[in-house]
Every structure is written in structure tokens, then in C-alpha cells.
Amino acid sequence: GQNIDQPTEMTATEGAIVQINCTYQTSGFNGLFWYQQHAGEAPTFLSYNVLDGLEEKGRFSSFLSRSKGYSYLLLKELQMKDSASYLCAVRDPWNTDKLIFGTGTRLQVFP
Amino acid sequence: DTAVSQTPKYLVTQMGNDKSIKCEQNLGHDTMYWYKQDSKKFLKIMFSYNNKELIINETVPNRFSPKSPDKAHLNLHINSLELGDSAVYFCASSQASSGGSEQYFGPGTRLTVT
Numbered sequence: 001g002q003n004i005d006q007p008t009e010m011t012a013t014e015g016a017i018v019q020i021n022c023t024y025q026t027s028g029f030n031g032l033f034w035y036q037q038h039a040g041e042a043p044t045f046l047s048y049n050v051l052d053g054l055e056e057k058g059r060f061s062s063f064l065s066r067s068k069g070y071s072y073l074l075l076k077e078l079q080m081k082d083s084a085s086y087l088c089a090v091r092d093p094w095n096t097d098k099l100i101f102g103t104g105t106r107l108q109v110f111p
Numbered sequence: 112d113t114a115v116s117q118t119p120k121y122l123v124t125q126m127g128n129d130k131s132i133k134c135e136q137n138l139g140h141d142t143m144y145w146y147k148q149d150s151k152k153f154l155k156i157m158f159s160y161n162n163k164e165l166i167i168n169e170t171v172p173n174r175f176s177p178k179s180p181d182k183a184h185l186n187l188h189i190n191s192l193e194l195g196d197s198a199v200y201f202c203a204s205s206q207a208s209s210g211g212s213e214q215y216f217g218p219g220t221r222l223t224v225t
Binding site: 031033037041042043044045048050085087095097098099100101103104106 | 115142144151152153154155156159161166167201211213214215216217218219
């Protein structure tokens, strides 16, 4: 089976840096996604990792270690608008149409 | 221009009723999906269609029936609604089902069954 773990909630201060971790146990690996979801809205794509290492995109970066089954999303220079849920998802290696989502991490940014 | 649209945005209905949710994408994507997000915000795939062909059919009660009249549309019909069907239903689409092809989500339909 496939299992994805993320912390349920995190808090941080405006201007700070926060790291949201995701660990996965899957029978194979075919890519990992991070999505952002504001309350009452649709998930929106943030990043994709398939090889080990860091992918940087402005204030957001995502890291992957396939040997450890581990990824993190790094958010720098936090803004109030970054308060949202962050969803880690892995592509099912046996059915590439299927994304398996974690339960998401709800991030609250305080002034 | 809306990329993935769903109607209705809110749906309140009584147990036992039948209802439909419609989804359309104007991105020219080949693959469309239905997801259910429960009260704990867990997002789980229900169905996936590729060029009108059913690709994924997760363990979903057969009261749920997807229909894809063409590759730009994927509708979801639910028969005999139950309290546990209350959730937000998201439609999504993607260009391909491999690599970094991201999924674009619609705004969601909040279904409340009373």
C-alpha cells in the first residue's frame, strides 16, 4: 500500500522561514507534487520533484530524497497570504493517472 | 477565462435524492478526474477519464456514476444520496498522466446532504 505523512498543523511568523515535511512509503516512486490550498478554494500546483535534490521557485523550494522517502517544502519570507494548507502527493507508480495525497499541513502565518 | 469550471458551487439536498455535478475544462487536456475532499480535508481520487475512456475507478459506491460526453466534460451523477456523501467534490484535468504534468483543479462543489 501507499502511505504519506505530513504534520497536521504548523504556525510561523511573517517574514520567517518554514519547512513542511512529507514522508512517504510506496512500493515504487514516480514523482512527488506539492499543492497549496487556501480555505474554501481549489488546490493549486506549487512544485514537482522526481530526482533527488532541491527545486527552487521564487520564495518556495522543494526537496526530495528518494532513498529516504522524504520531501520538504521550504517557504521563505513568509507572508500572511501563505496561510493555507499544503498538500504532498505522490504519483502512483503502478497507475500514473493516480495521485495519492497526504492529509495536508495547515500553515498559519501570524504578524 | 476559467480553466476548469464546475457547477453548481453549492448543493444542499436531502437523503435519498439524485443529483449531478458538471465539470468542463477549456485547457485542451486529455485527462479529467473527480476527487472527494472530506471534512478532514483529505483529498482522494474517485475517477479518472482519458479521452472519454474510464481509467481509474477507485472503491466508490456504484451510486456514483461518472459520464464523459467528450474530453472537455466530465460529469458526476450520484443516486440515493447519503449523509456520508457530504463533502467537497473537485474536478481536475491534466495534459498527461506522467512526468511533471500537473493537475488543474476546479473550484469545487460543496455538497451537503441533510
